Amino acid sequence: MASIFVVGGGAAGMVAAWRAALKGHRVTLLEANQRLGVKLRISGGGKCNITHDGSVKAVLASFSKEQARFLKPSFHCFTNADVLELLHREGVETYVRDNGRVFPLDRPGSAAAVVAAFEKVMQRAGVQVRTGVRVVGLQGRSPRIEALRLEDGTLLKADAFILATGGASYPETGTRGEVAGWLEKLGVATLPWRPALAPIPLKASHPTWEGIAFRNGTLRLLEGEGGRRISAFSDDIIFTKNGISGPAALELSGPTECARRQGRAWLSYDFSGKSEAEMDFELQHEQTQNPHLSAKNWLQRWVPERVTDTVWRAEVLADLRLKQLPKGIRSKLVGWVTAFPLGLPGVVPLERGEVAAGGVVLEAVDARTMRAHSWENLLLCGELLDVDGPVGGYNLQAAFSTGFVAGESA
Ligand SMILES: Cc1cc2nc3c(=O)[nH]c(=O)nc-3n(C[C@H](O)[C@H](O)[C@H](O)COP(=O)(O)OP(=O)(O)OC[C@H]3O[C@@H](n4cnc5c(N)ncnc54)[C@H](O)[C@@H]3O)c2cc1C
The missing domain is CATH 1.10.8 (Helicase, Ruva Protein; domain 3)
Structure with a gap:
């Protein structure tokens, strides 16, 4: 029996802790917040779009090619159907919307019911949960991590460590992205955090249009006014006080910020689909x-x-x-x-993204085990990895599946 610390009590960390404990290990889950699953509780506007319906192949196809290749083994180990089976066993009923998004049945606190289901399976498996505990560093000499350091200086030693600390958006939910910095120092390659699935501010905003929707058209990202098309997404946008939100804006926020940084971003909306x-x-x-x-x-x-x-x-x-x-x-x-x-975009805010792109580069991690290549007893999962799927339950599925594999391999 090995001793294992899991850092981060979100979707990935809870699943990882449950699986590792089921294998007979002594597992402690450390979470900075006072309660588990804070981001899960606000996901899908509090309704929690748990996963996406369809075959594993179809779900994977919504990620970029590189991300899909990395996620394939874990998505087959713990599928969308497996997630739903677990929730159904724990009394969470679900339904599929016409667009394939899977939600718990609409009831007050439906997202909280999803968290409670994971809390129950962890408790039965014997996971020890410590909330209100922030980890501030890792200590070790290649190829083994020896201990975690807490804010008060306490060192916690164990046989293996699973990091499931999420991304860097919505920092008020506990995810500050600092873990990427520690990993860089340990030689695990990371990419800077970038916003994804975020609202887009506009330089020339229209506060009086707040709440107005442009529907059934295509949002286009161009290389400057009248320039070449960089990207496009067909869906609605909704005006906010200082820019646009809605599905098409969220989907194009990542490429828009990249193009903006290169000084060549311009947005327009095509209502007609005609030349x-x-x-x-x-x-x-x-x-x-x-x-x-x-x-x-x-x-x-x-x-x-x-x-x-x-x-x-x-x-x-x-x-x-x-x-x-x-x-x-x-x-x-x-x-x-x-x-x-719609004109020039402003700076797309990292902190308002539903996910953060960037984080641990996928080549630094074994996709079959979630083990960091250069460290024998360090496993990484969830949004901490450079994985960002579209809106639709894909990101939670990625967290559940990679967390499952990390727990199984620890
Ligand atoms: C508003 C919003 C709505 C969303 N809606 C959906 C949706 O409907 N469907 C979907 O698929 N995805 C959705 N997402 C994305 C999804 O919630 C995340 O991708 C997913 O929760 C990531 O899971 P995770 O376990 O990797 O990270 P998280 O769930 O973010 O968990 C990480 C945990 O680690 C803890 N932590 C971080 N650092 C430390 C530390 N140093 N010490 C101790 N603990 C630490 C944090 O407090 C946090 O609780 C949404 C996101 C947001 C912000």
């Missing part, structure tokens, strides 16, 4: 078919009214009819529908 030429042709046709239609009403077929009001005021367009459209205004109307300008 400028196609939309211009459509508008000219409408001019002959419907000459008395006001230009503003035509635009409102795509663009929400509160937004067209602002555009109209800014452009000093009176009650213009389609039959009177000067060519310049016609091309502006087409532009607003096919590439509504």
